[in-house]
Amino acid sequence: MKDYFFSVFKTNPLEMKGLNGIRGIAFFMVIYTHMFRPYKYFGFHEPNVWIENFLNNGSLCMDAFFVLSGYLIGGQLLKEKIKTNSINYGNFITKRVLRIFPPYYIFLTFQFIIIYNLSKFATDELVKTESLQLLKRVVWDYAYMSDYFAGIMIHGWSLSVEEKFYILLPILLFLILKLKQKNQILFSLSILVILPTIFRLIQFLQISPENLSFWTYSVTFYYPFHSRMDGLFLGVLVAAIQIYYPEKIDKFLKDRNSIYFVLLSLVTLLSIMFFTSEDRPDLFTCVFRFLFASLAWSIILIKTLDEKSWTAKVLSVPIFSPVAKLSYCAYIIHLLCLGFLSKKFIGYHKIHYYEIIIWTIPIGVIILGYAYLYYLMTEKPFLALRNRLLNKK
Template identity: 25%
Template sequence: MVSQRNLLLDVFRGLAIFLVLLRHGALTAITTRMGWIGVDLFFVLSGFLVSGLLFREYAANGSLRAGRFLLRRAFKIYPLFYAVVVIYLFYNWWKGVSVTTGSVLAELFFFQNYHPGIIGISWSLAIEEHFYLLLALVLTLAATRGYLKGRIVPVVCILIMLLCLTGRALTNAWLPFSPYTHFFPTHLRIDSLTAGVLLSWYYHYRYEATKTFARRYYPALLIVVAAGLLPAFLMEAENEFILVPGFTLLYVAFGAALAIGLIFQWRIERILAATRLKGLYRALAFIGRYSYAIYLVHMLAGPAISNFINQYFFRGDLPVISVFLLKTAANIGTGILLTWLIEKPALGWRDRYFPAPVLKPSASHV
């Protein structure tokens, strides 16, 4: 059962943001090469968690309130995001960096995955915003017609995955590489979030079958995880293999890892409790709680703070590992600060004026 604050899911969030920090941390060639996969882990997690909110509501009440769902997501995403946009605008003004109207509009209206914005990494947020709208529309329509618990949802998910894979193959064959045509577009990357929806549907509506499958075939699932992640360690993100089947292998791997984690969570945590890895597990979970804010600021806060400290206190003599640790600490600290100053108050207002749906007693798994 997925609780509102599940420690394992926070660990996955913490792992995802740490991978992203490695991508931009200039630590080693291999960590820079493979760290981008943290974004795809975020995608699978978002698909699983956000669709799970709707699946639980329907399982309990037999209906969905898409408007309230989207409004509550807006309170989660927008206050902190727009605050960071303002911070970036102020920083660019202070540094004398010109900002175009188009880049600002791309950020404000979430099409920065098709047109350059000012934050640089917010293209992934645009994909998630588009996903939320599509998810609310499709699942509400399915719920209205009584299809939500039927197999039409997995069929639609698989269809979206195949369409995205086909789209990536055609794009790679016809167009010269650009992040805005091959890597960032929603219509080519939304399948990673859809994979999370597919896992969520089985977890919520076919839990016993999912548990039986995971327990019976977990050695094969572990092989799937390893095989799906391997290409990202060996190839650059712009490699043709990564750009077409690589993305598919990646979300399959992360979906398998998430399924294993959810089904065997109590065993994993019991084993870790008896080892020194327990502290690392809880540290990742703690960082995962602040992963959204850390992600938003990590391209600005870490470099700016670490460069200032390195230049004025160490005269630029710090080794690479020390600079990375300084950046990481600065990013985590800034993320925690912004979470408490902006995100948590916004969520408090949300829960006060637009509370989550009351779930009636249900025989459903969740």
């Protein structure tokens, strides 16, 4: 019983601690970006384009999440294939379904019930009408298609992207791993990394500048799976290089100059955050931003594999471990929590930018507290069930 409640706070020896740090930082980037965006409608004292870009572009966290997912899931499947000469798709599906589905579908159904009751019992006719419209869209959330069709869970698009990846990856690896040469396997994965950039460029060239708005950018470039899979497959490619050519990774990590690649990656991420705008999307933002950000996160990920490096030491701070474990549940519930926490601690009115910055960690920690309770109710029981089922096999 004690383990049930406190295992999330214990560091597992098998954890890749540096990855916890990346995931933890990405979580707080989600918080400050989604905290910031509603305040654009209230306005800011002393408006500053660079600061607004920085706060808005915390969305680069999604590239980090995608690279991590690709690296971890791809690495597991590749190692299993090498070890057993096969991939147990039943086990893979069991692992994914029992971890991902319960928190997602329970929260989605909770939203559905609230909206359904509003459509039936709200006294305001406008609320009733809008609720009925939302109910028509919930099917896209249940089908994990909200990256292509708007659902009721605004942030569910990224979960839809990852779900498609989980379905597609085993099939693609089954085909790719039929290739005999290691370099052929890596080349095939590289094509999957490059394809989304080609898709985005083709789409960009078909849109006239006057029609290129934030909404167009979001639904055409930012949300869809085919446009965002480069980060996921880049993570798989990194895992494949580590597995098939470990000496190349070791050589990179032992090279003193590798720290400059990390610094270049940080400069790349910060440059994108300060100097590009999703509100005013251009060629770089629509076509190349996701690939550059994913490459930067990938280099940082690789550097964390050297536990003696400063990169790994900073990102392996123990506090990141529970944050990483709770990040999935926290992501699912964070917008609901931000709705009342922002109002309580900041208020909905014209504010200063620093108010977003200073409240990011406190509000993020409170959301993690709620996520812990949600984790105990919706994720932990099914993780225990998953472990029992897999151990029986």
